[in-house]
Amino acid sequence: MKEEKGFYERLAEKGVSRRDFMKYCGFLTATMGLSSSFVPKVAEVFAAPKQRPPVVWLHFGECTGCSEATLRSMYPWIDQLVLEILSIEYHETIMAAAGHQAEDVLRSAVKKHEGNFICVVEGAIATKYDGAYGKIGGRTFLEIGKDVCSKAAAVVCIGNCACFGGIQAAAPNPGGYKGVGDALGIQTVNVSGCPPNPINFVGTVVNYLLLGKLPELDWANRPLFAYGKTIHDQCPRRSHYEMDEFVEEFGSEEAAMGYCLYKMGCKGPSTYNNCPIVKFNGGTSWPIQAGHPCIGCSEPGFWDEMTPFFESQ
Amino acid sequence: MSSVRAIENAVGVKIPANARIIRNMLHGAQFQHDHIVHFYHLHALDWVDVVNALKADPKKTAALSDNVSNAPWGGANYFKNVQQRIKTFVDSGQLGPFTNAYWGHSAYKLPPEANLMAAAHYIEALRMQAKAAKMHAVFGAKNPHLQSLAVGGVTCVKDLTPDNIAEFLYLWKETQDFVKNVYIPDLLAVASFYKDWGAIGGTTNFLAWGELPGSDQEPESLFMPRGVIMNRDVAGVKMAEQEQVTEHVAHSWYKGEAARHPHKGETAPQHGEYDTSDRYSWFKAPRYDGEACEVGPLARVLVAYGKGKPEVKALVDSTLKKLGIPVTALFSTLGRTAARGLETVAIGDAMEGWVMELVGNLKNGNTQTYQSWEMPDSAMGVGLNDVARGSLGHWIEIENKKIKNYQYVVPSTWNLGPRCRAGKLGPVEEALIGTPIADPKRPLEVLRTVHSFDPCIACGVHVIDPDSNEVYKVRAI
Numbered sequence: 001m002k003e004e005k006g007f008y009e010r011l012a013e014k015g016v017s018r019r020d021f022m023k024y025c026g027f028l029t030a031t032m033g034l035s036s037s038f039v040p041k042v043a044e045v046f047a048a049p050k051q052r053p054p055v056v057w058l059h060f061g062e063c064t065g066c067s068e069a070t071l072r073s074m075y076p077w078i079d080q081l082v083l084e085i086l087s088i089e090y091h092e093t094i095m096a097a098a099g100h101q102a103e104d105v106l107r108s109a110v111k112k113h114e115g116n117f118i119c120v121v122e123g124a125i126a127t128k129y130d131g132a133y134g135k136i137g138g139r140t141f142l143e144i145g146k147d148v149c150s151k152a153a154a155v156v157c158i159g160n161c162a163c164f165g166g167i168q169a170a171a172p173n174p175g176g177y178k179g180v181g182d183a184l185g186i187q188t189v190n191v192s193g194c195p196p197n198p199i200n201f202v203g204t205v206v207n208y209l210l211l212g213k214l215p216e217l218d219w220a221n222r223p224l225f226a227y228g229k230t231i232h233d234q235c236p237r238r239s240h241y242e243m244d245e246f247v248e249e250f251g252s253e254e255a256a257m258g259y260c261l262y263k264m265g266c267k268g269p270s271t272y273n274n275c276p277i278v279k280f281n282g283g284t285s286w287p288i289q290a291g292h293p294c295i296g297c298s299e300p301g302f303w304d305e306m307t308p309f310f311e312s313q
Numbered sequence: 314m315s316s317v318r319a320i321e322n323a324v325g326v327k328i329p330a331n332a333r334i335i336r337n338m339l340h341g342a343q344f345q346h347d348h349i350v351h352f353y354h355l356h357a358l359d360w361v362d363v364v365n366a367l368k369a370d371p372k373k374t375a376a377l378s379d380n381v382s383n384a385p386w387g388g389a390n391y392f393k394n395v396q397q398r399i400k401t402f403v404d405s406g407q408l409g410p411f412t413n414a415y416w417g418h419s420a421y422k423l424p425p426e427a428n429l430m431a432a433a434h435y436i437e438a439l440r441m442q443a444k445a446a447k448m449h450a451v452f453g454a455k456n457p458h459l460q461s462l463a464v465g466g467v468t469c470v471k472d473l474t475p476d477n478i479a480e481f482l483y484l485w486k487e488t489q490d491f492v493k494n495v496y497i498p499d500l501l502a503v504a505s506f507y508k509d510w511g512a513i514g515g516t517t518n519f520l521a522w523g524e525l526p527g528s529d530q531e532p533e534s535l536f537m538p539r540g541v542i543m544n545r546d547v548a549g550v551k552m553a554e555q556e557q558v559t560e561h562v563a564h565s566w567y568k569g570e571a572a573r574h575p576h577k578g579e580t581a582p583q584h585g586e587y588d589t590s591d592r593y594s595w596f597k598a599p600r601y602d603g604e605a606c607e608v609g610p611l612a613r614v615l616v617a618y619g620k621g622k623p624e625v626k627a628l629v630d631s632t633l634k635k636l637g638i639p640v641t642a643l644f645s646t647l648g649r650t651a652a653r654g655l656e657t658v659a660i661g662d663a664m665e666g667w668v669m670e671l672v673g674n675l676k677n678g679n680t681q682t683y684q685s686w687e688m689p690d691s692a693m694g695v696g697l698n699d700v701a702r703g704s705l706g707h708w709i710e711i712e713n714k715k716i717k718n719y720q721y722v723v724p725s726t727w728n729l730g731p732r733c734r735a736g737k738l739g740p741v742e743e744a745l746i747g748t749p750i751a752d753p754k755r756p757l758e759v760l761r762t763v764h765s766f767d768p769c770i771a772c773g774v775h776v777i778d779p780d781s782n783e784v785y786k787v788r789a790i
Contacts, residue, residue, distance in 0.1 A: 052407055064769075068457045071350070071439070072446045079439040083398070087407040096358040096414035098760055105413045132584045174582060195458060250463050251329075251683025256470045280455035281447045290454035290461040291468035310463075 024075040031278060032203045032215065033225035041210055052087035053209060054117040056109055058148060059092045060141040061134050061168040061177055062123030066159035067093050069195035073202060074282035086205070089117070103137045110151050118205065119152035121145070124161040124168040125183035128176030145184050154214055155180065155188045158201055160297060163190035164220070170303035179300075181221065189214050190221040192273075194297035199278050200226040220300055222272065231268035231294050234276040237261070247291075255291055265310040267296035314340065315696040315721065319707040320464045323694025326686035327529055331473075331679065332466035334671045337525050337536075338481065339453050339461075340700075341664040345488050346445035346456070347701035348610070348657040351767050352496060353438035356650065359761045360503050361423060361431040364416040367400055369425035377426045382498035385490075386437060395433040415757045422506045434499055441491045448484035451477055466683035473675060473682070482668055489661040492654075500654040504636055504647055511638050513748055514646030514762035516740045518543050520553055520606035520727070521616040522706060524699035525660065536663055537625075537656065537699060540616035541601060545644055550619030553601070555695050555706060558722060561598040561733035564591070572600070572734055575708035576693060578720035598730040598739060599722045607740040608703030608727040609766060610653035615643065617659075624662065628655045646744070649765040688714045702767050703727060725769040741766055 025042040029035075034042075057067075071078050071094075082088055088095075089109035090102070097105055109117065123141075126133035131140030139147075149155045157180050160166040168177035181188040191201050204223050207215040215223040232238065240246070240260040247254045247261050262269070271294055275286040287294055296306035314336065321328065328336075371392040378387045402408070415421075423431070446456040452469045453459030461469040504510075523532050523539030532539040532552070541553040561572040568581040585592050598605070606612070617625035632655060633640060642648055674680075689711065696707040703724030710718040730739040738746075741763060750756050 052405070052409075054407070065457045071354075072443045072456060074443050074447075077440050078443065079436050082409060082439075083402055083436075086409075088409045089407075089412065091410055094354060095410040095412070096363075097412060098414075099756075101413045101415075101755075109412075129584055249683070249685060250468045251466055251470050251681065255468070255683075256680070258471045281450035282443070284447050284450040285454050285472070287454045287460040289472070290452065291471055292454060292460045292463070295460070 027075070028199065028203055028206060031199055031225060031274070032207055033228070038210070042206060044210075052085065054087045054089050054109065054113040055091075055120055056089050056106065056113075056117050056148060056152070057091040057120040057122065058144065059136075060121065060123030060125050060145070060162070060180075061175070062159065062161045062166070064093055064122070066122045066162075066195040067091070070158070070198045070201060072281055073198040075199075076202070081202070089113070100137075106148070110148055114151045116153050117151075118208065119149050119155045120158055120201075121149070121155060121162040121180045121188070122158050124165045124177040125180060126168070126175040126177050127183055128174070133175035133177075142183065145180060149180065149184055149186055154208060155186060156201070156204055157181070157188045157190045157192075159196055160192050160194045160302065163188070163192040163222075164300040166194065167303050169301070188221060189217065189223060192220070192222055192227070192298040192300075194302075196298070197226075197273075197275065197278055197280055200274070218272065222298070226274045227272040227298060229272065229274070231271045231273055231275060231288070234274065235260075235268055235288060236276060237288060250291065258291075261288060261291070261293040263312050264293045265308065265312050266293035267299075267302075267306045267309075267313075268294040271296040271299055271306075273298040314462060314700075315698050315705050315707040316709075317462050317464055317696065318698060319694045319696030319709045321686075321694070322696060323692040323709055323711055324464070324686045324689060325692075326465050326684050328466045329681040329684055330529075331671060331674055331682045332684075333526055333529070334667050334674075335452055335467045335469065335682070336462070337667050338664060338671070339449060339459060340525060340698075341660050341667070342445060342449040342453075342481075342485070342488075343456075344660045344701050345485075345492065345657055345664075346442055346449060347767075348653050349438055349445060349488075349492070349496060350442045351653065351701075352500065352650070353435050354442075355767070356764045357431060357435060357503075358411075358414065359757065359764055360421070360507060361435070362416055362418075362421040362428050363399065363411060363432050363435075364403065365421065365423070365425050366429035366432045367396065367403065367425075369396065369429035371396055371429070374426040374429045377502075378430050381502045382430075383494035384434065384437075384498070385494070386433065392429055392433060395436065396429060398436075399432060415755050418755055418757050419751050420757050423503065427502060427506070431499060431503065434495055437495070438491075441488065444484055445488045448481055448488060451481045451484070463683065465686050468683075470680065470682045473671075473680065478668065478672060482665070485661070485664055485668070489664075492657050492661055497654055497658060500651060501632070501635060504651060507647060508636065508638060508642075510647040510761065511642030511645045513758075514649070514744045514765065515644035516605075516607040516744050517545060518601070518604045518606040519612035519615050520601050520608050520704055521613045522553060522555075522697040522699050522704040523613075523616070525663070536660070537613045538617055538620050538622060539697075540620060541606065542612075542615055542619060543602075543604065547615050547619040547640075550616055555697060557602045558706065559600050559603075560720075560722060560726075561600060563598075563734040564731040565594050565597050566592055567597065570734060575706065575720040575722055576695075576710060576718070578708070578718065580720070594731040596726050596730040596739075597722075598733040599727050600733050600737075603733075603735065603737075605730070605733070605737055605739050605743070606727060607744075607766075608699075608724050609649070610656050610701075610703075611643065611649040612703065613699060614652040614656055624659045625655070628659060646762045646765045653767070690714060700724065702769055723769070725766075728766045729768055741768075 131142035134141040164179040246263040374392040449456040519542040523535035525536035527534035540550040559572040
């Protein structure tokens with residue numbers, strides 16, 4: 001209990017009360033689809049464990065938008081995630097080391113924590129020309145992926161690129177890019193989106209730390225707690241759809257009244273995600289709230305399957 | 314934004330004033346966010362030795378902080394707590410992202426107290442940047458990858474409510490307070506220990522497409538003006554014309570040797586061996602009138618300075634005076650890092666005016682945010698803008714209402730591209746020549762210059778020891 005006290009003291013110093021913290025844990029527990037009896041257990045995960053779980057975060061063919069999204073995590077704040085909850089052993093964007101020193105960190109972390117670390121992968125893997133489209137320190141993404149992922153306790157793909165190939169894999173896909181599971185022939189947990197909401201990533205990791213197993217997954221290996229329902233089924237504009245009230249031009253009177261965006265090309269009916277419930281950037285907004293049709297960014301192959309984005313299918 | 318502008322240019326649609334203002338607000342929020350993250354989280358640890366902060370006296374740190382900054386946090390207790398947090402972290406043996414860096418390197422010059430102050434603000438800035446991103450999301454739907462732009466305007470007409478505008482203003486104020494009271498004082502405090510970097514890492518030519526239009530007159534009304542500076546002749550700044558851009562592939566892994574304007578551009582990959590005497594990069598080499606140009610905050614600030622833009626000129630002059638360094642010190646790694654901070658202030662100050670302009674329009678009943686348009690059978694378009702990292706251009710050719718050719722030339726291609734057909738070096742290649750390196754096996758100094766460009770890439774840098782000719786591969790990430 002001594003550790004727990006220290007944790008809440010530190011939270012208080014940061015202006016976060018125990019009550020706020022428990023509220024967050026409650027929110028996260030609900031997002032994960034667990035009953036309220038799990039709230040104290042979720043809190044335990046964050047209560048400054050002695051040994052923080054090691055995470056190795058790989059970057060392949062991507063834009064770093066998923067890392068950026070994770071940096072925007074507000075509950076828990078990113079500094080808590082990095083300094084007090086997880087141990088981010090390797091992450092190209094935020095790590096201070098570079099060059100040989102950085103690659104040494106990767107090698108030693110994988111060796112030291114073999115079988116025990118969570119491998120987070122951001123980005124797709126090039127498979128054509130022996131993977132020549134993407135190399136780090138002389139090794140291809142394919143080589144690094146095979147080496148590191150096989151030694152992880154679990155592989156969590158963050159973002160559509162790592163999950164399903166993303167824009168790299170869109171036609172004509174000159175580099176032969178694939179999602180990590182496909183490229184390496186392994187089971188991954190796919191926290192999809194472009195970028196995904198950081199809360200769904202945190203929820204997946206907490207699920208693992210809490211229950212010692214990965215969350216229930218759908219047919220595309222996405223956690224059901226976040227990707228179990230369509231955008232359409234959870235959309236606050238749904239009643240307008242039922243009433244045949246549609247936006248047919250941006251900036252119009254109908255747009256100002258928040259009518260349904262289906263005729264503007266909204267892919268909400270065939271997209272599984274929890275954006276309408278959790279929203280982005282600490283619950284601030286999400287595309288349909290901002291009057292923009294959903295582009296289906298958490299679905300496999302959305303660059304090919306969901307385009308043209310502004311035409312209804 | 315560039316892609317939307319390229320299509321708007323091709324189809325010939327003029328966006329309404331409110332759409333222009335909201336785009337400026339979004340873009341301003343992006344600048345504030347990106348520059349804070351760059352300074353504190355992607356660049357500061359090249360100058361700040363976090364581990365050395367453990368040796369600091371919290372009382373002296375509090376005095377230093379009171380002396381140099383107006384940060385809302387401070388006092389001996391605060392710094393003691395931060396130091397304890399770092400100590401707990403280091404003692405845990407799990408150094409996470411701080412593992413194996415160049416701590417203790419002789420090129421780190423800050424006293425322990427300055428290191429502790431900067432480390433404290435590194436942590437505070439992690440939270441501040443999430444709030445700045447929230448500001449972007451108010452009218453942008455989410456950050457990163459905003460989703461409220463459309464060809465013809467913006468989609469967020471329903472969001473133009475007093476509570477949203479108030480939330481945006483509140484977040485803007487908090488961010489701008491941080492920029493002025495923490496970021497800039499930290500920048501000056503750190504810079505004062507590294508004045509020698511005012512003579513290291515400079516380049517020769519500078520290009521800015523400019524950004525943040527004040528009316529539909531572009532480029533005349535751009536808040537950060539458009540221009541090109543050759544041979545460091547700041548006073549001789551000229552208007553930049555997109556027709557002067559070519560992309561070379563002679564040293565890149567693409568077919569052929571031809572240098573083409575983006576409208577005639579081809580992207581035909583052909584991977585080969587890594588050979589610096591032949592082809593060695595996936596980057597093309599963009600050139601303006603045949604010359605390599607640096608893009609980004611320093612280019613924008615120099616162009617604005619050369620054009621006598623009062624908001625920028627006053628900031629630059631007072632900063633040079635405070636640091637006691639000459640104007641020529643701007644052509645350097647230090648100048649680049651300082652310019653980033655100064656434009657954050659200038660753009661941040663302008664944002665409030667834009668919000669008030671929007672409020673004025675809404676009060677007068679002008680709620681137009683979108684202009685409809687028709688897709689022509691064929692058209693050519695160009696979208697130019699300046700994003701946090703630098704000048705960005707998109708070139709589109711439409712045929713049968715579909716994209717026939719699409720090329721973009723992005724900031725990191727300008728800055729990190731390889732040599733061109735004529736063998737001229739890219740800006741980062743040029744900037745690294747002559748960098749003093751205390752220990753070739755731990756080339757912290759190289760990171761300083763490479764990171765100062767805010768590269769959007771895990772880039773490959775190769776350092777050659779002139780004595781032994783031994784090649785050290787250094788990956789700057």
